[in-house]
Amino acid sequence: MxxxxxxxxxxxxxxxxxxxxxxxxxxxxxxxxxxxxxxxxxxxxxxxxxxxxxxxxxxxxxxxxxxxxxxxxxxxxxxxxxxxxxxxxxxxxxxxxxxxxxxxxxxxxxxxxxxxxxxxxxxxxxxxxxxxxxxxxxxGGLRVGVSERLAKTALAEFGNCAVGEIEEVWHGLAPPYETLFAWLEGQGARPEPDRSAAFRPLMLAHPLEEREVESLQLESFAVEWKWDGIRVQLVAYDGKARLFSRTGEEISHSFPDVLEGVNFEGVLDGELLVVRDGEVAPFNDLQQRLNRKSVTAAGLRKHPAHIRLYDLLFEGDEDLRDLSFTERRRRLEDWYAHHRPPRMDLSPLVVADGMDSLARLRAEARQQSLEGLMLKRRDSSYVAGRPRGLWYKWKRDPLSLDAVLMYAQRGHGKRSSFYSDYTFGAWTEAGELVPVGKAYSGYTDEELKKLDKWVRDNTVERFGPVRAVAPGLVFEVVFDAVQPSTRHKSGLAMRFPRISRIRWDKPAEEADRLETLQKLVEG
Amino acid sequence: MPRSELLPENWLYVTDQGLYCAPGDFHVDPHRAVPRALVTHGHADHARPGHDKVLATAETLAIMRSRYKDKAGREWQVLAYGEVIQIGEVRVRLVPAGHVLGSAQAVLEHRGQRIVVSGDYKRREDPTCAPFEPVPCDVFITEATFGLPVFRHPDPDREVAKLLNSLRLFPERTHVVGVYALGKAQRMIALLRRAGYDAPIYIHGALQQLCELYRAHGVELGELRPATASQKEEMTGALVLAPPSAIADRWARRLSEPVIAMASGWMQVRQRARQRGVEMPLVISDHADWDELTRSFADVGAPEIWVTHGNEEALIHYAQQQGLRARALSLIGRGDEEQEAV
The missing domain is CATH 1.10.3260.10 (DNA ligase, ATP-dependent, N-terminal domain)
Incomplete structure (x- = not known):
């Protein structure tokens, strides 16, 4: 110890x-x-x-x-x-x-x-x-500044091998990893990986910056919609199928309906959605299926899950990741035509004759409950992580609201003892403030110090780690969408809210009203 | 007025300038300029410039003069530890607080009541100042900087040993220790000397004057060299002391693979250390920890406790659990010495 x-x-x-x-x-x-x-x-x-x-x-x-x-x-x-x-x-x-x-x-x-x-x-x-x-x-949750990857890198250093070799055998092993240590010390055989348990790190996209739009060579890219669900990897071998989230967390137990129809071996990349009669339901519907301890028959019926396929990483044992996107896409289409697994379909390619028409499509994304567009270099192989210059996400513009700071809570980890988590509200008809969201990001360390001081100087009440403050500070909050919610007093919940600007200058009375936010609800 | 009607808060209370003693017509550690100030010690959140008359120990007055020059007050009056003077209707005496050189508790007596304003204090042994002396009283005014039971400072000699051990293990690295300019710097040096470390210690320019002043008052500090004027190579494997603001700054980065250490009671909380980029936290404090605070309540035997700056709620809760009357005394402008300009 x-x-x-x-x-x-x-x-x-x-x-x-x-x-x-x-x-x-x-x-x-x-x-x-x-x-x-x-x-x-x-x-x-x-x-x-x-x-x-x-x-x-x-x-x-x-x-x-x-x-x-x-x-x-x-x-x-x-x-x-x-x-x-x-x-x-x-x-x-x-x-x-x-x-x-x-x-x-x-x-x-x-x-x-x-x-x-x-x-x-x-x-x-x-x-x-x-x-x-x-x-x-x-x-659990050590918070000592060590990621899973860093620990494996240290293990590779200790065993004098590449970290990729550790990753290959990692799935299928469990603590206390005695066979792994024995192998790394040259005392034992290489552990046999469990193929169905092996998650491959995903390839991720960079946001497309405004200044890059002009110079982009559109003909080198394939374009797809950015579907508004959660990114998943489906791994199927030896009669077992597993679903992993973007971070490699296994979520199979919540989605027996999509895994039921697996009639193949391989690894696929796609978007998990709720689809009813061929129509993609709002993200809110998918949320009813996420993080549930038990799967109920009613839940399966009301919110049927579906995977919209983006990519094929392995077909059987064949690793396709080094092929170009164009090659992989052709293989994916052939594969799909052959297997046609239920509750899965292909993410269609979007055709646009230039950046202008693409920009128009992007502008319409919000009406269609799409997150925006994905641009993937046609010659890009499937590279784990977020490589530069290969894939771009071109998200729809966020929504924004001027909201009033209502409560602040002390943060954890690096922000311990700073008031760093903020709940903000909008004005009702009756001139009352109701909370509409909470944000932890979007400010610099310098701004955090000023915010912390402001909170301390303007506290009106304390509830444990939370301070209620006098209405006097306005945040410009941006968010990707707003949905109806029964959990909040305002009846609304924001998705991905973050603080885009602190409006030290703006009087609280001039902040936005709740009805402004209500009008932004989709569907 | 019959004696039973005299309440302590009627003759010692907070005004816009700070804590005011009405029957003596003076303030204690006022945060704004006043006609008459009694100053408990030289830290900037207690000793402000611009008062008309200042009463303090000789050491505290010397510290104020060294920091504020001609703004240290128009008229100075020295009061030695134990000496008694009468100001208006109040008998005033200063006794050691054990915080920094010259630090004192103000013992105020009026019509048979005794209030002790302890200023900042600690109960640990400190080679650079006189030890805290408990004075029985009716009201004890205490700080609460470390007024939570998570703050229990370890033995400072053990912390110093940790630093010296690291110096031996990493002779290629310069060890930079963040210390407050007044008190902590000199105590740290004295503790190091006592542990047998006799190499020259390099100090940041902001510490120079106060180290001189301590020396002039008979505190042995050994050989000190200016860090700013010394070469990087010369300081490899050496100890450098600097104010907290400089340790994570460009100033420290020019040294050889610096190990960033910091000597403060706050270092007890790991996240505090991480926030400041401190690799080696040294829990050495000039303030009382939880055990010292609560032990002092018992030692002075006061039925009533007034709690100033820090984590006052917890200390008030504790005192009330012990059957004492306790309340917060809101003094503005108090923090720890971290806030003070160096």
Whole structure:
């Protein structure tokens, strides 16, 4: 545990990428099995202790310490694990500090009711850094500035191989990764990857800047609509089909209807939508299917899912990613004509004879509930990540509203103790402010300092980490769309709201009214 | 007036200028220029320029003179620790607060009531100033900079050892430590010397004058060299002390692979350290931590606590749990020394 705590502590305070790599590689080289594998699981987010939840940690801390002081402290520090680690007053006569493997084994075996007792004993035995590392370890979300990719890069450095080799075998492996470490140290065979579990990082597009529009060589690009759903990858092998989100999170369980019809082997890229009678439903409908714990028959009937296909990455075992877009598109069309899987169709190519007509199509996107256009270089191979100059997204112009700041909340992570999350409102007919959205981005660090000060100087009420402020500051908020919502008092919810400008100059009374926003609802 | 009717808040209260003692007609640490000021210590959020008459310890007056020159006040009166004077209807005495050189608590007595304005204080041992002295009183006015139970400062010698250990491990890197110019800088140097570190220590220009002043008051600091005038190579593997504003700045980047450290009570919170780009947080504070604050309540035995700047809600809650009367005393313009110009 001490070694792991030291690693996390140094990672969280070391800014440089190379230094972080060195710290991790050094840890992998010196920590024993299976501890290092559990640590790797924590760093890559593949560990999940279902029996240990943040709420339990909070309850435990409140039982041992004054709950009022604990809540104020948590509000101030902005991180549960850190607050508990600092406030915890160890009882005398504690046990020795636990090792990672011991923590894992005991948590896996323990019934839920015994978890708090275990935690308490460990917290008493560890020092402040150890407590912090323990709580990060079991509750997940380390926030030490290490991405899954960086951890794998460190692993590659340790094993003296390319990070791609790690990626190839990664899916199908699970903590504590003993076969992986054995292979990297030349002590064992290469682990056999599970083909259906392998997510391939997606190819992403850059926004098309206004100044680039003029010089774009349209004839070199294929054009498609940017559909307003979520980007997915479908992987089907050995009788198993899985659906992954853009970030590689598996979402198969929520969409049995689209996976039912899989009658092929391969990897596809597409947009997940709700489609009724051939018509794409608004994004709001898809949201009814996302993040649901259980799939109900009514949900499946009312919001039928569908994949609009963009690309073919693997046909059977054949890797098509090095082919040009034109080649892959031809293969996709042939493939589709042959298989015709239900609940899937092709994203059609858009034909335009010049940038002017393309601009007109883009301008109409909003009426058709489309996000805009995609431009893909015809000769582009499928490159993971966001390579420059190959794919562009040309999104419709955002909507905007002048809204009044109503509440501010303290942020987390880098923004801990700054009031950085803002809820803003619009005026009703009766001259009342109602919240219409919340934004966390769109301002610079300098502006954040000024906003934080403004919030502190204009607070009228405090509710834990939230401050209500006097109506006096106007934000120009831009957002992609606005939808009806039963969850908000205003009856509306914005999509992707962000602050485009802080209107220090504008009087709050002159901000927009709710009806202005109501008129922007689509469909 | 019968004695039972005299309430402490009737003779010591907050005005636009700051905390005002009516029967003595003077302010304590006023944030604006006033005719008569009692100043507890030299930090800029307590010692403001432009007062007409200033009463303070000799050290505090010297600090004010060094910072404000001819704006340090028109007329100065020195009051040594323990000495008693009568101002109007108030008996005034200064006792050590243990915060920085010359820092004092103001003990005010009027018609049998005693209020202690502790200014800023700490209870840890500090080789550069006299230790805090608890004075039994009816009302104890306390700061609350670290008024949350997450703030428990470790032993400063252990923090210094951490720094010296890193110096040994990374002799190719320059270690830059962020310190406040008044108090922290000199305490840090004194702690390093006591730990046996006798190499020259390089200091940023903003620390120069106050280090001289501490020396003139008998605080041993060993050999100090100006960092700005020294060559990069010369400072490789050395210790450089600079104000917090300079450590993450271009100023520090010209050094050899600098390790950025910072000595402050705020470094207890990891995210605070990360926000400032601090690689090596050193939890060394000149303010009382949670245990020191709460222990002081017991030591002075005051039935009533007034809490100034910081995390006052938590401290008030704690005091009330202990059966004490407690309330916030809203003084504007107070923060930690981080805000002060260096």
């Amino acid at each position: 001490e070694r792991f705590a030291f690693l996390l502590d140094r990672l969280s305070l070391t800014p440089g990428r190379n230094d972080k790599l060195r710290l991790m590689a050094d840890y992998f080289a010196h920590a024993p099995d299976p501890d290092r594998g559990w640590a790797l699981g924590a760093l890559t987010g593949t560990l999940d202790f279902r029996s240990a939840k943040p709420a339990q940690v909070r309850t435990l801390a409140e039982e041992r310490h004054d709950p009022v002081l604990f809540r104020w402290s948590h509000d101030y520090v902005g991180d549960l694990a850190e607050t508990v680690s600092l406030i915890w007053q160890a009882r005398a006569g504690a046990n020795r500090p636990p090792e990672l493997n011991e923590i894992v084994e005991r948590l896996q075996d323990a019934p839920r009711a015994q978890v708090p007792g275990l935690l308490e004993g460990w917290l008493d035995a560890l020092d402040t850094t150890g407590r912090w590392a323990l709580l990060k370890f079991i509750t």
